[in-house]
Structure formats: C-alpha cells, structure tokens
Amino acid sequence: MSASSVVAPALAQDATLSIPVSTFGTPGLIDMPTGEMLPDGTLQLTSAFHGDTQRYNLSFQISPRIFGTFRYSIIDNYETSGDTRYDRSFDIGYLIAKETDWRPSVVVALRDFGGTGVYGAEYVAGTKHFIDERLSVTGGIGWGRLGSYGAFTNPLGVLDRSFEARPQQETSITNTGRLDAEQWFHGDAALFGGLAYQVNERLSFKLEYSSDAYETEVERGGFEHKTPINAALSYGFKNGVELSVYALHGSEVGFMASLPINPQKPTYTSGIEEAPPSLMPRRTVAALSWGAGNVPSKDSALSVALKEQGITLEGFSVEGTVATVRISNGRYPAEAQALGRTARVLFNHLPGDVTTFRVESTANGITTSRTTIRRSDLEDLEYDLDGSWRTFARAKIEDAPKTQASTVAGIYPKFNWRITPYLEPALFDPDNPVRADFGVQVAASVTAARGLVFSGAIRQPLTGNLDESTRPSNSVLPHVRSDAIEYAKQSDLEIKHLTAEYFFRPGNNLFGRVTAGYLETMYGGVSGELLWKPVNGPLALGAEINYAKQRDFDQLFGFQDYDIVTGHASAYYDFGGGYLGQVDVGRYLAGDYGATFSLDREFDNGFSVGAFFTLTDVSFDDFGEGSFDKGIRINIPIDWLTGTATKGGYGTTIRPVQRDGGARLEVRNRLYNLVRSSQTNELEDRWGKFWR
Numbered sequence: 184m185s186a187s188s189v190v191a192p193a194l195a196q197d198a199t200l201s202i203p204v205s206t207f208g209t210p211g212l213i214d215m216p217t218g219e220m221l222p223d224g225t226l227q228l229t230s231a232f233h234g235d236t237q238r239y240n241l242s243f244q245i246s247p248r249i250f251g252t253f254r255y256s257i258i259d260n261y262e263t264s265g266d267t268r269y270d271r272s273f274d275i276g277y278l279i280a281k282e283t284d285w286r287p288s289v290v291v292a293l294r295d296f297g298g299t300g301v302y303g304a305e306y307v308a309g310t311k312h313f314i315d316e317r318l319s320v321t322g323g324i325g326w327g328r329l330g331s332y333g334a335f336t337n338p339l340g341v342l343d344r345s346f347e348a349r350p351q352q353e354t355s356i357t358n359t360g361r362l363d364a365e366q367w368f369h370g371d372a373a374l375f376g377g378l379a380y381q382v383n384e385r386l387s388f389k390l391e392y393s394s395d396a397y398e399t400e401v402e403r404g405g406f407e408h409k410t411p412i413n414a415a416l417s418y419g420f421k422n423g424v425e426l427s428v429y430a431l432h433g434s435e436v437g438f439m440a441s442l443p444i445n446p447q448k449p450t451y452t453s454g455i456e457e458a459p460p461s462l463m464p465r466r467t468v469a470a471l472s473w474g475a476g477n478v479p480s481k482d483s484a485l486s487v488a489l490k491e492q493g494i495t496l497e498g499f500s501v502e503g504t505v506a507t508v509r510i511s512n513g514r515y516p517a518e519a520q521a522l523g524r525t526a527r528v529l530f531n532h533l534p535g536d537v538t539t540f541r542v543e544s545t546a547n548g549i550t551t552s553r554t555t556i557r558r559s560d561l562e563d564l565e566y567d568l569d570g571s572w573r574t575f576a577r578a579k580i581e582d583a584p585k586t587q588a589s590t591v592a593g594i595y596p597k598f599n600w601r602i603t604p605y606l607e608p609a610l611f612d613p614d615n616p617v618r619a620d621f622g623v624q625v626a627a628s629v630t631a632a633r634g635l636v637f638s639g640a641i642r643q644p645l646t647g648n649l650d651e652s653t654r655p656s657n658s659v660l661p662h663v664r665s666d667a668i669e670y671a672k673q674s675d676l677e678i679k680h681l682t683a684e685y686f687f688r689p690g691n692n693l694f695g696r697v698t699a700g701y702l703e704t705m706y707g708g709v710s711g712e713l714l715w716k717p718v719n720g721p722l723a724l725g726a727e728i729n730y731a732k733q734r735d736f737d738q739l740f741g742f743q744d745y746d747i748v749t750g751h752a753s754a755y756y757d758f759g760g761g762y763l764g765q766v767d768v769g770r771y772l773a774g775d776y777g778a779t780f781s782l783d784r785e786f787d788n789g790f791s792v793g794a795f796f797t798l799t800d801v802s803f804d805d806f807g808e809g810s811f812d813k814g815i816r817i818n819i820p821i822d823w824l825t826g827t828a829t830k831g832g833y834g835t836t837i838r839p840v841q842r843d844g845g846a847r848l849e850v851r852n853r854l855y856n857l858v859r860s861s862q863t864n865e866l867e868d869r870w871g872k873f874w875r
Contacts, residue, residue, distance in 0.1 A: 208240020233437025451826025
C-alpha cells in the first residue's frame with residue numbers, strides 16, 4: 184500500500200505536515216473549503232480578520248468522518264443602516280470517501296445551516312495529495328454563497344427541476360436557528376479550487392480560485408471584488424499555533440491565527456503525582472504484623488496508609504479469606520487509579536491469608552460499585568507488560584446496593600471548604616460580545632452522615648462588566664432565564680447555592696437523590712431524582728421532579744412570585760468509543776413541554792466536548808432570536824492541564840443566545856454523572872491508570 188492511501192493518519196501523526204484551515208475555521212484553503220478532515224478529536228480555534236470582518240471559529244472533529252463548527256462573526260457596516268452585524272452560525276461536514284492511490288478524499292458539507300444565512304452555502308470538495316503528501320490539490324462545486332461567482336445552472340436539476348431555483352432566505356436575526364432545508368444544494372452552482380504546499384516543516388503556501396462573489400458586501404460598499412484569486416502564506420510553531428497573512432480578492436489583506444487542541448494529548452503526558460506503593464513480599468507483610476483487625480479506626484495503620492494516597496477508608500470487614508473495604512476517592516479523576524492504589528495498600532497491610540480484596544466505591548456516601556481483585560493477580564501482574572488489561576479482565580465488577588463493610592468509627596461528620604477565584608462570562612451581547620465578572624468564591628460542605636450533605640457557596644465579584652448591559656428582556660414567555668442581566672445588576676455578595684442533599688440506594692441498580700434549598704443562581708426549591716443504572720450496562724433511565732421558585736435578583740434569601748413544577752424523564756446511552764447520548768423529555772421552567780437531545784464525546788482522560796438542542800411546544804416566533812435552545816459544552820479536567828492527580832475541572836456551555844424557552848433547572852450532583860465514573864464502562868476506559 185502506498186503512502187497516499189493512508190494520508191489522513193499520516194498527517195495526524197506527522198508534526199511537520201498540517202491540515203490547512205480556512206478563515207471559516209474548517210479544513211480549507213483561505214475562503215474555500217477542501218475535501219479533508221482534521222485529525223480525529225481535534226478542537227480547532229481560529230480567528231480571522233480582514234477589512235470590516237472578524238471571524239471567531241470553534242471546530243471539532245466529532246469522529247473521523249464528521250466535523251462541526253460554531254462561528255461568531257462581527258461584520259462592520261453590514262446593515263443598510265451602517266450598523267454592525269453580530270452573526271452566529273454552524274457548519275457540519277461529512278467525509279464520504281477517503282483518499283486512496285487513485286481517488287481524492289471527498290467531503291460534503293453545509294455552511295451556516297443554522298444561523299441567519301449570511302454565509303449560507305453548501306459544497307462538495309475533493310482533495311488529493313502529491314509529492315510526499317506536501318502538495319494538496321482541491322477542486323469542488325458550491326451552492327449559495329459558494330455558487331455566486333462564475334455561476335451556472337445547477338447540475339442537480341437533471342434529478343428535479345426544483346434544484347435550479349434557490350428560495351430567498353431572510354437573513355434577519357429573528358430567523359436565526361431555523362433549518363432552511365429547502366435551500367440546501369438549490370440554485371446556481373459554481374466551481375472552486377486551489378492548492379496548498381508545505382514548503383518546510385514551518386512554512387506553507389496556499390492559492391485558491393474562489394466562487395464567492397461577496398455580493399452583499401460589494402452591494403453595501405464595504406468590499407471591492409477585483410479577482411477570484413486569493414493567496415496566503417502561513418507559518419507554524421512547535422506548539423501547533425499557525426499564523427497566516429492572506430490577500431483576498433485583490434482588494435484586502437487579512438490575518439489569521441489558529442490553534443489546534445488535541446484532547447487525547449494532555450499538557451503532561453504522564454502524571455506528576457507521587458509513585459504508588461510497591462507490593463511487599465508476603466513474608467515481609469507477615470513479619471511487620473500489619474493486620475488491621477476486624478474494624479479498624481480512622482487512625483489505624485490501614486486508614487492512615489490509604490489517607491496518604493488521598494483515599495478515605497469508610498468501611499472494613501474480613502470474612503475468612505475475603506476483606507471488604509468501602510472507600511471514598513477524594514483525589515483521583517480516574518476511579519481505576521484509586522482502586523489500584525487501594526488494592527496495593529490492602530496487599531501490604533493485611534495478612535497473607537486474606538486472598539481476596541473487595542473494594543466498594545462510593546459517591547456522596549452511596550455505594551456505586553464493588554470491584555473484586557485477587558491477591559495473586561496483583562502479584563502476577565504488577566510488572567507484566569500488559570498488566571493493566573489483564574488486571575481488568577480478571578477483576579469482577581458488580582453492583583453494591585448495600586455495603587458489606589462495617590462502618591469505620593469517627594468518619595462522620597466530614598467538613599470541607601475552599602476559597603477559589605471564579606470567572607463568569609456572558610457571550611454574544613450585540614453591544615459588547617464579551618462580558619465577564621471576576622471574583623472570589625468561598626464554598627463549604629458538611630457530610631453529616633452517609634449520603635447526607637449540607638453545602639453552600641458564596642461569591643463576591645471584584646471586577647467585571649456583567650452589570651453594564653443595557654438590553655432588557657423582550658421575551659413574551661415568563662422570564663425564567665432572560666432576566667440574567669438583572670441578577671448581575673442587583674447583586675453584590677451572592678449566595679450561589681445553599682442546599683441539603685440526601686443520596687440513597689432504594690434497590691438493585693437504583694440510585695436516589697433529594698435536594699432542597701437555594702438550588703442555583705435563579706431558583707430555590709426541592710428536587711427529587713431516581714436513576715436506574717446497571718453497573719455493567721450501557722443504558723440508564725432516570726426521572727426527576729422539581730418544585731422551583733424564582734429567587735430575588737439580589738441572590739440572597741428572598742424569592743419572587745414565580746414558581747413552577749418541572750420534571751423530566753431521561754434516557755442515557757453509552758455508545759462506546761467515548762460517545763454518550765442523552766434524551767430528556769418533560770416540562771421546562773417556562774411551562775413549555777418538549778425534549779432535549781444531547782451527544783457528548785468523552786476521551787479517556789476526562790476531556791469532553793458535546794452539543795445539545797431543545798425543541799418544545801413554544802413556537803419559533805414566541806421563542807425569539809435563535810428559534811430554539813441549543814449549545815456546545817466543553818469540560819477540561821484539571822489533571823489534563825496540570826498533570827496532577829486532582830479532581831474537578833473547568834466546564835463551560837456556549838449558547839448562541841439564552842432565551843426562556845427550553846430552559847431547565849440547574850441542579851447540582853445529578854445522579855448519572857455522579858454514578859457512572861466507578862462503573863464498568865468508565866472503569867474500562869481508564870483502567871490504564873490502575874497501576875499508576
């Protein structure tokens with residue numbers, strides 16, 4: 184097989200070769216797309232500037248064949264009044280053919296299919312590599328904006344004459360979010376093409392023939408279209424950052440910066456935590472007389488040894504040759520790492536006649552799974568080259584609806600507190616697209632008994648401009664979310680949440696939660712949840728019901744008059760390969776009924792990228808700008824950034840616009856994510872940490 188038959192994998196692994204990215208943030212030349220895909224899992228950030236236009240793009244290679252892009256554009260003098268257009272749009276592309284010796288890779292895609300249509304286009308592009316893969320040649324056909332220069336009658340008209348005409352699209356922001364499928368691949372078409380050449384490992388050159396006539400920009404006097412030829416010169420740095428300068432249509436010069444982030448390659452490829460304890464010979468263990476007794480105290484040698492590993496011993500029992508421990512993992516993002524360290528501590532502290540260790544994992548006091556490991560397997564596989572996988576294959580993972588370990592005295596109550604900085608952004612306000620508050624948050628919790636947690640957090644903003652917005656809500660629905668500006672304006676010291684939570688196990692594969700208090704920034708009330716989640720299965724089903732009352736704008740102790748009962752039935756499915764699907768059906772905060780559909784891709788290190796959308800019985804017109812709720816969410820674990828074994832991370836949700844339709848209560852510690860980290864699928868994904 185020749186090198187050209189494996190172009191994409193070669194490019195993904197070779198740091199000297201890169202996939203060119205267009206000013207739209209997708210695989211492309213300058214303004215024109217290519218028939219390529221980014222390396223699987225890549226998160227691509229791109230900013231491009233020319234003339235009166237700024238584009239900020241976030242692209243994600245969802246799978247080896249599918250990419251998605253969210254774009255925020257600022258276009259000065261776009262409106263007939265001379266005002267600035269703040270435009271949000273989405274792209275999606277699919278690889279219909281991989282490159283071979285004789286065939287180019289081919290991509291079909293929609294550009295700006297869920298926005299106002301300012302950049303609305305569709306295309307089919309093919310790309311072939313030559314000269315040791317350093318030269319890529321692209322040709323394609325486009326519709327919409329990509330069919331506006333050198334246009335000809337749509338060849339799809341041979342299938343149906345309706346393809347020859349493209350219905351007029353209203354580019355008003357009130358239509359944002361609607362899928363105008365009747366436009367896709369309709370109207371005149373045009374050809375485009377170009378090439379990219381990697382001069383050396385840092386420098387590359389791109390040349391293209393553009394099929395975008397920039398008709399609207401030319402008509403409104405903000406752009407001069409002199410030639411369809413564009414050119415660019417790019418320089419790449421070792422960290423992946425690429426800077427480009429480009430000439431656009433013979434009338435403007437632009438600049439672009441791009442940064443690829445590979446979630447599968449953390450900042451630190453290896454953890455920097457202390458090494459785990461080595462297994463001692465059985466004779467040494469016996470000689471040291473480290474038997475833990477039947478029920479050790481929290482000050483026993485076993486408890487202290489586990490505490491040194493960041494693990495709390497909550498329960499312990501020995502029956503014959505089997506020792507059962509119940510642990511709380513307070514340090515390791517990968518539960519498999521906590522299991523591995525617990526097993527080694529047990530090996531070194533329990534007498535040799537204890538041949539089997541059963542480790543019960545917990546979350547907020549409830550047991551979530553029980554993992555059985557044989558002492559002999561630890562001895563056999565500690566230095567085995569394939570020890571991680573073999574250990575997992577020999578381990579037994581089962582449900583633990585009731586603990587089989589006697590409670591260690593003196594564990595409860597537990598008290599925790601922390602002071603941290605916080606950054607709360609608010610994006611896409613047309614008057615100021617980036618607003619944020621920065622301040623200090625103090626959070627504390629008391630675990631009074633198993634499953635019973637009292638917690639709260641207060642915030643003090645120090646600086647920021649969230650309260651400077653002058654755009655009041657114009658929603659015709661109850662203002663369940665759209666008054667966020669008022670919460671920023673009328674608050675100073677804020678109670679972020681103040682709740683009592685009780686977690687329990689009602690039966691096999693069943694988990695329960697009850698939460699009461701100030702649940703989130705805007706609502707207080709009571710929330711109850713029941714989850715069915717088999718420890719070894721991909722499917723989970725849940726139900727949640729809430730009584731919510733809207734809090735005063737000062738975010739202290741008072742309430743407003745608005746209250747509502749909401750609830751959802753939920754289905755969760757682990758498709759494998761890191762893909763997690765979720766559907767929630769029920770009643771939302773504004774009293775509307777509908778469903779939320781979510782898909783997340785989670786990598787083995789905990790980094791995740793996902794998207795969601797919600798459709799309810801609220802009409803597009805009543806919903807207002809955006810037409811329906813949708814967004815992108817990203818979660819970056821702390822250990823991905825620092826290499827330290829630390830739980831937690833930074834998560835954010837990017838919504839093109841926040842309205843009142845499809846708004847759901849934000850309750851902390853929903854059960855699915857709380858439970859799944861210590862169950863079979865997640866343990867298998869991260870079992871490589873067992874011996875770390």
